[in-house]
Amino acid sequence: xxxxxxxxxxxxxxxxxxxxxxxxxxxxxxxxxxxxxxxxxxxxxxxxxxxxxxxxxxxxxxxxxxxxxxxxxxxxxxxxxxxxxxxxxxxxxxxxxxxxxxxxxxxxxxxxxxxxxxxxxxxxxxxxxxxxxxxxxxxxxxxxxxxxxxxxxxxxxxxxxxxxxxxxxxxxxxxxxxxxxxxxxxxxxxxxxxxxxxxxxxxxxxxxxxxxxxxxxxxxxxxxxxxxxxxxxxxxxxxxxxxxxxxxxxxxxxxxxxxxxxxxxxxxxxxxxxxxxxxxxxxxxxxxxxxxxxxxxxxxxxxxxxxxxxxxxxxxxxxxxxxxxxxxxxxxxxxxxxxxxxxxxxxxxxxxxxxxxxxxxxxxxxxxxxxxxxxxxxxxxxxxxxxxxxxxxxxxxxxxxxxxxxxxxxxxxxxxxxxxxxxxxxxxxxxxxxxxxxxxxxxxxxxxxxxxxxxxxxxxxxxxxxxxxxxxxxxxxxxxxx
Amino acid sequence: xxxxxxxxxxxxxxxxxxxxxxxxxxxxxxxxxxxxxxxxxxxxxxxxxxxxxxxxxxxxxxxxxxxxxxxxxxxxxxxxxxxxxxxxxxxxxxxxxxx
Numbered sequence: 255x256x257x258x259x260x261x262x263x264x265x266x267x268x269x270x271x272x273x274x275x276x277x278x279x280x281x282x283x284x285x286x287x288x289x290x291x292x293x294x295x296x297x298x299x300x301x302x303x304x305x306x307x308x309x310x311x312x313x314x315x316x317x318x319x320x321x322x323x324x325x326x327x328x329x330x331x332x333x334x335x336x337x338x339x340x341x342x343x344x345x346x347x348x349x350x351x352x353x354x355x356x357x358x359x360x361x362x363x364x365x366x367x368x369x370x371x372x373x374x375x376x377x378x379x380x381x382x383x384x385x386x387x388x389x390x391x392x393x394x395x396x397x398x399x400x401x402x403x404x405x406x407x408x409x410x411x412x413x414x415x416x417x418x419x420x421x422x423x424x425x426x427x428x429x430x431x432x433x434x435x436x437x438x439x440x441x442x443x444x445x446x447x448x449x450x451x452x453x454x455x456x457x458x459x460x461x462x463x464x465x466x467x468x469x470x471x472x473x474x475x476x477x478x479x480x481x482x483x484x485x486x487x488x489x490x491x492x493x494x495x496x497x498x499x500x501x502x503x504x505x506x507x508x509x510x511x512x513x514x515x516x517x518x519x520x521x522x523x524x525x526x527x528x529x530x531x532x533x534x535x536x537x538x539x540x541x542x543x544x545x546x547x548x549x550x551x552x553x554x555x556x557x558x559x560x561x562x563x564x565x566x567x568x569x570x571x572x573x574x575x576x577x578x579x580x581x582x583x584x585x586x587x588x589x590x591x592x593x594x595x596x597x598x599x600x601x602x603x604x605x606x607x608x609x610x611x612x613x614x615x616x617x618x619x620x621x622x623x624x625x626x627x628x629x630x631x632x633x634x635x636x637x638x639x640x641x642x643x644x645x646x647x648x649x650x651x652x653x654x655x656x657x658x659x660x661x662x663x664x665x666x667x668x669x670x671x672x673x674x675x676x677x678x679x680x681x682x683x684x685x686x687x688x689x690x691x692x693x694x695x696x697x698x699x700x701x702x703x704x705x706x707x708x709x710x711x712x713x714x715x716x717x718x719x720x721x722x723x724x725x726x727x728x729x730x731x732x733x734x735x736x
Numbered sequence: 737x738x739x740x741x742x743x744x745x746x747x748x749x750x751x752x753x754x755x756x757x758x759x760x761x762x763x764x765x766x767x768x769x770x771x772x773x774x775x776x777x778x779x780x781x782x783x784x785x786x787x788x789x790x791x792x793x794x795x796x797x798x799x800x801x802x803x804x805x806x807x808x809x810x811x812x813x814x815x816x817x818x819x820x821x822x823x824x825x826x827x828x829x830x831x832x833x834x835x
Contacts, residue, residue, distance in 0.1 A: 301763035361814035383796045395777035395789040402793025410768035502776045647783040678798035
């Protein structure tokens with residue numbers, strides 16, 4: 255009778271691909287994104303009046319043509335409803351399926367419109383955000399994540415500074431440096447913590463093996479070429495270990511690090527800079543998956559099967575939420591997830607192609623971790639007065655004292671004693687760092703679906719909601735049907 | 737495939753931060769406008785009264801909160817500026833903490 259309804263949360267590569275596949279398989283699809291544009295972080299772009307495209311837009315992106323094709327499908331397909339500026343702020347489990355609470359309107363605005371959705375199937379494609387390890391002075395204005403620099407360059411052509419140092423770990427540092435150069439910033443240097451030996455372990459000894467898939471290697475080769483043309487040094491086995499300045503960053507300390515990322519004494523040098531962009535990897539946005547009781551792996555990704563199905567009935571997941579695989583993998587995973595969420599035919603030719611593309615990317619996360627995964631020695635660049643929780647301004651010394659005082663590695667008591675992770679960001683920035691610093695135990699392998707997973711990713715309210723908005727929340731009958 | 741905007745281009749707009757005008761164009765975020773004018777910080781933290789501006793740039797860290805047209809705790813990196821927006825910096829000292 256009525257068609258199967260699929261809600262896709264997140265309109266980046268995975269979500270766009272999932273929405274298209276689900277619609278193609280015959281479902282009625284609602285695609286939600288908190289931003290007022292589609293594309294996610296990967297295809298974040300200038301917002302021009304009338305939905306126009308800036309002439310230089312393709313130069314900031316890979317696969318821009320893939321994006322515009324997907325964007326046009328979700329904007330025009332008769333079975334796709336696209337809702338932007340739509341923030342899912344809560345997910346409730348029902349006897350069958352889930353209920354999503356959504357606010358539609360300007361970011362953090364008052365008086366946004368309420369929307370409640372109870373789809374037959376849910377595809378989570380909420381992506382990931384930067385993970386930045388703390389270092390002395392990282393709270394100074396001018397120190398940003400690499401993702402912030404990328405977002406401002408892609409969306410507004412604004413450079414975060416004039417003289418910029420890029421540092422951290424992972425291939426993502428290269429496109430960030432490239433975008434900064436395009437926006438007119440002077441990139442002084444790029445410091446990759448991974449040593450040449452661990453780079454070789456992950457990507458192979460020869461540069462051609464850098465990213466496995468041939469086009470990925472070409473993509474990165476292009477960035478390296480851009481850096482070389484601008485005489486930007488790309489230095490391996492180095493880290494920004496401190497930032498200093500009066501009210502804003504004015505200089506940073508760069509040091510060589512060993513294979514465990516411990517700074518090598520005597521190698522420190524000072525670099526004058528007015529911006530520092532630092533990221534050490536990505537961490538998935540797990541709130542909705544955790545609220546839906548999806549099993550989470552020990553390394554904090556959503557566990558999915560071959561059909562991208564999570565352990566929660568009626569919930570699929572795709573993209574960075576299931577492992578840091580890059581946009582190609584996200585597109586393929588989204589295809590598979592959307593198709594199955596829509597109960598598409600198992601012998602579909604497009605599905606088979608997507609599954610093959612997914613298989614080609616399967617090795618990426620393992621290689622990425624082998625080459626660039628965070629090594630424990632980084633904690634030796636912390637001082638007692640180094641802030642760990644930026645919101646509540648809790649430093650490493652206080653945190654360690656709290657861990658000693660509570661006499662346990664129980665994350666909850668450490669957080670309540672020190673207040674680390676209890677501020678507005680709800681431990682999104684410091685959660686994993688705090689857990690690692692106090693030696694908190696990770697959840698059981700395979701995710702303990704029955705009980706609450708480790709504290710940091712459990713946020714019943716996905717984003718802060720104004721009391722006024724809660725007051726206007728429409729009642730939902732207890733026995734409502736979709 | 738997609739329209740290009742060769743013509744008029746984005747319209748200029750002006751906002752104020754604590755009464756001081758900042759110019760930008762339609763489609764920019766409040767944080768983007770401030771950063772483009774080389775303003776690096778606007779919020780003041782509660783414990784150490786320290787300056788903060790953009791950190792994550794994508795709505796995750798809540799460092800860049802501002803008051804917009806009387807509405808508190810708006811993430812400046814997410815909110816698109818509208819012409820005439822009255823933006824104010826935020827500082828909420830903790831009780832008993834001198835600032």
